Amino acid sequence: MGELQDYSGEFEPQIDLHDFSKDFLIRLMHAWSSAYLRMDEIWNQAVVKHTGDAQLALNCELDCWFNVAERTVPRIAKAANIVVKDIVDAMKVWQMCPDGTLAGVYEAEYDIKNRNHIILTVTRCRTLEFLEKNAPERIRTVCHDIDIPMNEKYLTALVPDAEMKPLLLHDKPREKPDEIPCIWELKLRGM
Numbered sequence: 001m002g003e004l005q006d007y008s009g010e011f012e013p014q015i016d017l018h019d020f021s022k023d024f025l026i027r028l029m030h031a032w033s034s035a036y037l038r039m040d041e042i043w044n045q046a047v048v049k050h051t052g053d054a055q056l057a058l059n060c061e062l063d064c065w066f067n068v069a070e071r072t073v074p075r076i077a078k079a080a081n082i083v084v085k086d087i088v089d090a091m092k093v094w095q096m097c098p099d100g101t102l103a104g105v106y107e108a109e110y111d112i113k114n115r116n117h118i119i120l121t122v123t124r125c126r127t128l129e130f131l132e133k134n135a136p137e138r139i140r141t142v143c144h145d146i147d148i149p150m151n152e153k154y155l156t157a158l159v160p161d162a163e164m165k166p167l168l169l170h171d172k173p174r175e176k177p178d179e180i181p182c183i184w185e186l187k188l189r190g191m
Contacts, residue, residue, distance in 0.1 A: 033103030037127065040064075041135075058145060065146065069153040073097065077158065086115040087186050090158040097154075116159075117187040119167070125181035132173040140171040143182065155186060163189050 003021040017025065040061065047057035077084055077093045084090055091110060095102045107124035131139045144166075152164045168183040 029098075029102075030104050033098045033105055036098040037105060058141065061146060062149060065150040066153050069150070069157040073154055073157045084158045087118055087155070087159055087162055087188070088112060088115045090155055090162070090186075091118065091120075093158055094154065113187075116162070117191055118185075120184040120186060122181045122183070128170065128174075128181045129177075132177075136173050139173065143169045144171060147182075151184065159188075161189050162186060 002019075003024075004019055005021050005024055007015075007020075007024075012019070020028070043064075044057045044061050047060055048054050051057070073093060076096050080093065080096050082089055082092050082096075084093060094100050097103075099105055101108050105126050106122050109121045109123055111119040111121070113119070127142065128139065131142060147169070148166060155162045155164045164184055164186045166182060167185055168180060170179075170181065174181075
């Protein structure tokens with residue numbers, strides 16, 4: 001069949017990922033990543049719609065993200081053959097996640113102080129951009145109430161004695177679109 005550049009042709013009952021080109025798989029990963037993150041927002045809105053309880057929706061959302069951190073993130077490490085020994089290794093896994101930098105949702109810079117101390121600067125955050133345009137009232141909830149505990153859980157699922165704290169987070173739309181979305185410090189506890 002060769003390497004398909006898209007799936008515009010006839011239906012192929014036995015098709016699998018090996019039948020597609022690298023470029024197509026990258027485009028598909030970007031679409032999957034977007035769907036993965038969009039599902040979280042849609043799910044939260046549905047819980048609020050059906051229960052009228054935004055705090056319940058937030059609690060359920062965090063439960064889901066914590067479950068993803070505990071069950072899925074280590075599987076991604078295994079699939080990528082990454083043996084996580086330190087925070088730098090954890091960052092390699094994070095790059096591979098559907099909501100990671102390889103998927104194109106976030107762009108980041110890493111100031112590696114040592115293998116267990118990193119300053120992570122998110123230079124572009126499509127989630128924040130979406131919220132600024134479509135739901136500015138959710139910026140504080142997403143960036144503070146969800147991202148702080150969720151990101152730490154993603155990290156501790158891989159490096160249990162690590163901690164992650166925000167150095168810069170927004171709680172309302174940025175004044176200029178080129179402002180840094182967020183900065184995080186990741187290190188071992190007690191460092």
